[in-house]
Amino acid sequence: QVQLVESGGGVVQPGRSLRLSCAASGFIFSDYAIHWVRQAPGKGLEWVAGISYDGINKDSADSVKGRFTISRDNSKNTLYLQMNSLRPGDTAVYYCARTQCSSLSCRANWFDPWGQGTLVTVSS
């Protein structure tokens, strides 16, 4: 079945870096755009970044621009989020979520399915 599994979360000090991974299975990973969405403890959902099927087109939220980089390795069916200069406000569960099409600008860009999430805690 279609599945997304995140990993790489943990506790990290402010200013340090962390890389999250999202392993995909059950579908042709290289056919789809895919995104990262986060949820701070007890709060709502916030879109973080998205990447097109071929890794060429990327977009990210202003709150992480210049600090976070989204990338993918289609040969490994894996999505990444490189997070640098982490802040306490980045503390959240990070989900990867697939869209229904290949580009970031297509019509069918709703998120389904979602992974189970990985918790990132930024604290000294």
Add this chain to the structure above:
Amino acid sequence: EIVLTQSPGTLSLSPGERATLSCRASQSVSGSHLAWYQQIPGQAPRLLIYDASSRATGIPDRFSGSGSGTDFSLTISRLEPEDFAVYYCHQYGASPWTFGQGTKVEIK
């Protein structure tokens, strides 16, 4: 950026009752590119509705979505015990993709 405002913040209802959730956008959502998700505590969000009114695969027909432009709604015709959760609307018509702040449907 399109800001989505959901109301009410909390809805207190009994099983069997009808729930109507609202999502208002700060500007028109192109192509009615609006989705609804359900989130149970400790779980990932689950897609319910896409393109404002299309039910996702496997979603019971007691869930329905409607609306266009700036005003959208999600209706649960008869609440089942498993429907008590938080619901989010999401627009994917323009970057940055944005979510509403959520409506909690709780047992009265």
